[in-house]
Amino acid sequence: MATNITWHPGLTHDERSKFRGQGGLTIWLTGLSASGKSTIATALxxxxxxxxxxxxxxxxxxxxxxxNKDLGFSEKDRNENIRRIAEVSKLFADSTTISITSFISPYRADRDQARALHDKDNIPFIEVYVDVPVEVAEQRDPKGLYKKARAGLIPEFTGISAPYEEPTKPEIHLHSDTTSVEEAVQIIVDYLAEKGYIKAL
Structure with missing residues (x-):
């Protein structure tokens, strides 16, 4: 770790929000591969x-x-992948942008650390669990990843040969096998408005 660095304070998050007329936050979508995270995130x-x-x-x-092109998919690399994403997402949120992350992020401890990083600077962190039965995800399988994992071609594949630790208290719990993309987006937007993060859309 570098030791010859000094933190230079600048504008606070509240000051940036005042100037830009918008508050920043992170919306963290987590779930199995093919759960619909990226589709919902893009629409949102x-x-x-x-x-x-x-x-x-x-x-x-x-x-x-x-x-993160230097990282693989071992547990250690997955941990580091999520750590970096959390740091980048917090920077976007601190700039008063609504940061939307869409990653499997299978380990509860990693997601908890991402939340703690935001909490430390009073930046809202909204965990969205995009829940889908693994058999439905396998039926979708747009990239053919589940088929490869079942054939042993992808080691440590989440939901098959590697664990996915479900969120225990997500702010929003979506069931993407019974909820449309449009409905999912509206659920998230309504939550943001209810909490006062944005005006009703």
Whole structure:
């Protein structure tokens, strides 16, 4: 770890929010592969942007191919993947952007650490559990990952050969096998408005 660094205080989160007219927060979508996380996150980002709110989505496409391209899928690498995502998401949220993350994030301890990181700076953290039975996820399997995992071609695949630890108290619990993408987005938006993070849309 670097020791010859100094923290330089600048604008507070509240000051940024006042200047930009928007508060930042993190919406953390977690769930099995093919649960619908990315589809919901994409639709949510578009909905917020169309309504004049600054929002940005973080997922495997812009993290695993860039910032975290040096990481694999071992438990240690998954831990580090989520740690980095949490730090980046908090920076976006601190800038008063609505940060939307869409990652399996299978370990409860990692998600708890992400929450604690936000709590430390009083930045809202909303955990959204995109719940789907594994057999439904396997039926969807848009990338053919479950089929490969069943054939032993993908070691440590979440839900098959690696664990997924379900959230115990998520702010929002979506059942994506019975809830449409549009309904899921509205549930999240309604929650944000109810808590006063955004105006009703």
């Amino acid at each position: 980002e578009q909905h917020l942007l169309h309504n004049g709110l600054a929002a940005y989505r973080l997922d495997g496409d812009n993290i695993r191919f860039g910032l």
